[in-house]
Amino acid sequence: MAGKHPDPDEHEEMESLVVASVLDALDRRQQAEVDAHLATCPRCRTLEASLRETAVEISAGLESAPPARLRVSVLDAVRAEAAASSPTEARMRPSRRAVIGSALALAASAVVATGVVLSRPGRSEEDQEIARVLTAGDARLYSTTWESAQVTVVHSASSAASVIEVRGLPPAPRGRDYQIWSMSPAGPEDAGLLRPDADGRARLRIGSHAAGGTAVSLEPAGGSEQPTTSPFIAVTYS
Amino acid sequence: MTPPPEDLASEDAKIPAPASPDALRDAILSVAAGDADSFAGLYDATSARVHGLVLRVLRDPAQAEEVTQEVYLEVFRRAAGFDPARGSALAWILTLAHRRAVDRVRSSQSQSDRDVAYESRANTQEPDPTGEAALATLEAQRVRTALEQLSERQAEAIRLAYLDGLTQTQVADRLGIPLGTAKTRLRDGLLALRRIVSAPRQRKEE
Numbered sequence: 001m002a003g004k005h006p007d008p009d010e011h012e013e014m015e016s017l018v019v020a021s022v023l024d025a026l027d028r029r030q031q032a033e034v035d036a037h038l039a040t041c042p043r044c045r046t047l048e049a050s051l052r053e054t055a056v057e058i059s060a061g062l063e064s065a066p067p068a069r070l071r072v073s074v075l076d077a078v079r080a081e082a083a084a085s086s087p088t089e090a091r092m093r094p095s096r097r098a099v100i101g102s103a104l105a106l107a108a109s110a111v112v113a114t115g116v117v118l119s120r121p122g123r124s125e126e127d128q129e130i131a132r133v134l135t136a137g138d139a140r141l142y143s144t145t146w147e148s149a150q151v152t153v154v155h156s157a158s159s160a161a162s163v164i165e166v167r168g169l170p171p172a173p174r175g176r177d178y179q180i181w182s183m184s185p186a187g188p189e190d191a192g193l194l195r196p197d198a199d200g201r202a203r204l205r206i207g208s209h210a211a212g213g214t215a216v217s218l219e220p221a222g223g224s225e226q227p228t229t230s231p232f233i234a235v236t237y238s
Numbered sequence: 239m240t241p242p243p244e245d246l247a248s249e250d251a252k253i254p255a256p257a258s259p260d261a262l263r264d265a266i267l268s269v270a271a272g273d274a275d276s277f278a279g280l281y282d283a284t285s286a287r288v289h290g291l292v293l294r295v296l297r298d299p300a301q302a303e304e305v306t307q308e309v310y311l312e313v314f315r316r317a318a319g320f321d322p323a324r325g326s327a328l329a330w331i332l333t334l335a336h337r338r339a340v341d342r343v344r345s346s347q348s349q350s351d352r353d354v355a356y357e358s359r360a361n362t363q364e365p366d367p368t369g370e371a372a373l374a375t376l377e378a379q380r381v382r383t384a385l386e387q388l389s390e391r392q393a394e395a396i397r398l399a400y401l402d403g404l405t406q407t408q409v410a411d412r413l414g415i416p417l418g419t420a421k422t423r424l425r426d427g428l429l430a431l432r433r434i435v436s437a438p439r440q441r442k443e444e
């Protein structure tokens with residue numbers, strides 16, 4: 001394969017190979033051929049670069065926050081490597097975030113493949129309500145992280161409800177509470193307090209007629225009628 | 239514990255938290271210069287994407303965790319080789335992640351072993367029967383959004399190759415179609431996805 005594609009058929013064949021390469025769908029021998037060609041062909045390199053941007057879209061929507069302990073482990077490994085490779089300069093200092101992560105790692109519990117902890121046997125009424133939301137036909141899942149906390153929200157418009165779950169959320173500062181807001185067209189509506197347990201976990205069902213999202217802010221103990229601080233977690237339903 | 243900042247703009251934490259491409263690029267460039275805080279920020283901004291992709295390909299939480307860690311070490315080691323002129327930071331990271339996940343799939347077990355393991359885990363795990371199935375359904379709904387605008391045949395071929403980690407030959411076998419047909423579906427599918435993605439999009443928020 002030369003650096004040019006005089007023949008349209010050959011170009012089409014090359015295009016297929018570049019696509020398969022971007023999808024990692026070639027065996028080793030084919031991959032080596034494509035790599036050799038890419039090294040000499042700017043046109044195919046341009047195609048490859050643009051298709052790699054496209055491939056990013058394939059996994060959009062599959063987000064799944066890793067367990068908090070992984071963050072600690074990754075940052076530790078990177079720090080160790082940085083220290084080893086340059087003993088005198090650029091020695092990495094633990095960041096504030098990493099310190100928070102270390103504290104939480106001690107409490108990190110069993111891996112759950114996805115962001116939502118499954119209900120336990122002997123479920124309460126609240127658990128059953130939560131299961132109803134999770135199993136609703138139109139349920140959609142949103143997840144994000146804040147500092148070391150993992151936040152998952154499942155919203156079902158047909159159930160007029162959402163479920164919010166946090167893991168690894170630090171305790172609210174003394175005299176404060178985390179408060180959940182249901183973001184309705186009329187403005188934020190109080191949806192209860194989020195009180196993480198010793199492991200930083202909490203889960204709550206939110207009744208949310210016509211809500212367009214959910215937010216969490218830090219409020220004076222007991223909560224407020226309206227948010228008095230900006231939400232630090234905000235989920236917009238799409 | 240540090241309390242949450244009281245006036246952090248809600249935009250910063252919107253879900254799915256989309257770090258701007260420029261911010262990710264700058265973070266990798268800082269990492270290349272040895273800045274630990276930038277690496278933490280880069281991890282926070284991308285780890286759900288990386289882990290989500292790796293988990294989907296491997297279908298095994300323990301392996302997904304290992305591979306995600308390997309990916310970030312590779313990101314760190316290769317940060318100096320990242321060339322912003324050649325593509326986005328997210329594409330660069332997900333390329334490393336996907337390749338490692340696929341390597342792991344192909345080296346460790348056969349595809350069918352993996353599927354069986356996943357099935358048995360999904361079926362025998364104690365708690366609540368609703369949970370795992372409900373989440374699988376949610377996941378399927380979400381991934382459909384990116385691929386749903388392709389023909390079902392193209393989307394299926396891309397899913398098998400990219401998300402299940404099959405080679406094009408395996409895709410053809412799995413679908414019972416000639417290799418040439420599989421290649422065409424993959425090529426036409428990804429090129430169509432590129433057109434869709436690069437077309438002017440409707441605003442999604444508000």
Ligand SMILES: [Zn+2]
Binds near residue numbers: 003037041042043
């Ligand atoms: Zn070429």
